[in-house]
Amino acid sequence: MQSLLIKNARNIITMDNKRSRIPSGSIYIEGQEIKAMGVDLPYETAERVIDARNKIIYPGLINTHHHLYQTFTRNIPFAQDVELFDWLLTLYDIWRHLRPEDVYLSAMVGIGELLKSGCTTTSDHFYVFPDGVSDQLIDEEIRAASELGIRFFPTRGSMSLGRSKGGLPPDEVVQTEDSILRDTRRLIETYHDPSKFAMVKVGVAPCSPFSVSRDLLRESAHLARSYRVRMHTHLAETKNEEDYCLEKLGLRPLDFMEETGWIGNDVWYAHGIWFNKDEISKMGSCGCGVAHCPSSNMKLSSGTFPIIEMLKAGVKVGLGVDGSASNDASSMLLELKIMNLLHKLQHGPTALRAEDCLHIATRGSSKVLGWEDGIGSLEVGKAADMFMVDASRLEFAGALFDDATLPIVTGTAQVDMTIVGGKVVVQDGRLVHTNEEQLARRANEAAFRMVEIAAKHTKIDYRKMRATAVWIGR
Template sequence: MAEGRTVLVGGRASDTTADTPGAVAEIAIADGLIAQVGSAAGQVERRGGDTVIDVDGDIITAGLVNTHHHLYQWMTRGRATGCNLFDWLVTLYPVWAQLDVEDVLAAARVGLAELALSGCTTAADHHYLVPRGDDSVFDAIATAAAEVGIRLHLARGSMDLGESDGGLPPDHVVEDTESILVSTERVIDRWHDGEMVVVTVAPCSPFSVSETLMRESAALARRHGLKLHTHLAETREEEADCLARFGQRPLAVLEEWDWVASDVWYAHGVHFDDAEIARLAQAGAGVAHCPSSNARLAAGFCRTRDLRAAGVPVGLGVDGVASNEQGTLMTEMRQALWSARQGTQDPAALAAADALDMATVGGANCLGRPDVGRLVPGARADLVVWPGEDLADIPDPVEALVFGPDRRARLVFVGGQPVVQDGMLRGLDLAAARRDLAQRARRLWP
């Protein structure tokens, strides 16, 4: 329709990237959707009633998609900085057990705001700690997402295997299986709308959940037509734990539990062998690559080149900021490049366009969202305008964005609505939210 369109003009594109989701020069938004895209000036028609925004040399991309996060961990940044995963968890479980719902709300506000300011329009939060059984923590996370204005994939995480039953987490931070399943149904009924909030069923990891919970969760999710998510193949310690307890590697264990399918994506996926990569591709299961967290915890490097070459959907994830203190996908795009090249000792292992693809289309594919992560007519109008004045000397805009200095978004639209404008968040007082978070976090300091 002619009325109410927003048209961005003057963006920067190059011949080598104009046909990718990464770079366009002009774009028209109408009714919350992308109406028209042009890779050069003048390709998008002007209509009477259009609101035209000149972005003069800035870089336009699809909104970034974060496939794995733990927002509550904004309460514990900078802790356990020299540990492997298991030691890190053992150190932090007692601290996380002290959190309450208001703490989780404060952390989610800051975490989602930081994501929005750094170009993320869709974020998957895997929340698996329910202090004292109060599952209103999930209401708090959804409330924070509504305040900030970005899409939330709310992963109702869970743990039911405490130390006394052979699991890693202490008994006082796990829930009983039946309570988890009842709560998951409640979260779905209250929050799932398939657009702004998508609920995911997400038991935590093989070393913190029972086989019963995994099987029952899979059945529950499939009754509702929802996706499944869990941590998998993150560390050698996890692999050794699965071999000791089940006599099989982690993916084989999940295969027996009916968790290798196109409605599943896994966090990390660092230690898959060739046969497992082929099986993932055959099944259509995805991987959330979290390169900064993997590096900080010395977990290893994800075989992103091999996974992508096999056809496995690969997205990027921030993971928790207790293992990645920045909490932005801008950081992860560059770190994904460095990890792939360092791990393979091949400078062609991953290109800037590949990193941006994982941060947009790849992430959307993991989440089962063909409507986001793309700058194509008919997709949701989730897009980012990045400041480009300091990148004008770099020939290719996508390489400029990924290789260049970290930056905040100038404009962020979600469903055609501005969430960030002139580099400022519209829906939340971030300074006040940061003060609240800091005050709460300090009470947990040793």
């Protein structure tokens, strides 16, 4: 079992129950587990020793909602200035041309960005399975996560209600319900690890009320609970979704979830903007969680998440970057700053402090994922998941008055080191396990190919983008 000693840190921000800080602290790790923390530890050597002088150490950030496959469709001009439904309709025509290698490369890029921004655990919601392409696409994401070294919580998404049946997505990206349930079982049985130091856990995640049937929701809930895995879906993201549910289903979104078994302490929703007070109270009493995705909600003009009401009601709240196509980045540190500023504007300057935001992105997110026994804080017995920033960097000059909030209030997008399970995966701001320049080139080639193929099959003339884009090899 490999040992690691991190010594003489400027400060350790633990995010334990007391939000303790350990100036001049050290951490001793064996395997994935933190064995000791404090000042003047009785450990002088280990298989690897890191001198953390001038470094501030934080618990790894935990991303509770993402769509890694969307990394190749960010900054698409036709999807920049529209609301959710039009955004989806535009991008479905590109996503329908996804291939396994695209999924792998997009996951490599998205996960790489996350790791470089201090994220050590990410969930993912994959729900687009183009007709005629292998349905083993989440396997490609798991391969990427394993190579880069992040702790991964993929959720097997699904869409069964295409346009011919009254749903929003095109028929080319939906699947039969039997195939969805069969592949969900395969993924759980192949990859899910229930242990507290697991590198992969799997969840069940039908996409949304406007893309799946009642039957699929009920069967998915039954399947998830039979395997004791968690459940995830989009809910109450936009007013259009609420109107759709009332018109097509005769119920508000949360009532529809309750009718189909999608409420409880093993469930978390993405977005949750348009819940009313009674619904928020119900969610708090039954233990539901919500992934707050501020950048995406702002970009798509979806609304502002009622975070203060949620927290007061006891709803578990975590942070999510959402898909890159509705964020244009996968930076958890940037998301933290945006969350902090958004809710100062919405609720007043003291409603949600920067350290509260850090707590939501660590402890809060771990509760949303049902993983608080292993991750979310730096404590003896928990996983050695952390990131470090060098306090001597130029962008921190004049800001060294509160170590706990330094990278949030300054808006830094990149960390100096990230450690997952006691293994260094980002060093000196660069990924350890891949060549970033080669990866970027392969990713750009794949992204341009997808858009060019889409241009041949849609009314939107994506080819016009060639006039302003700098294409690979030109």
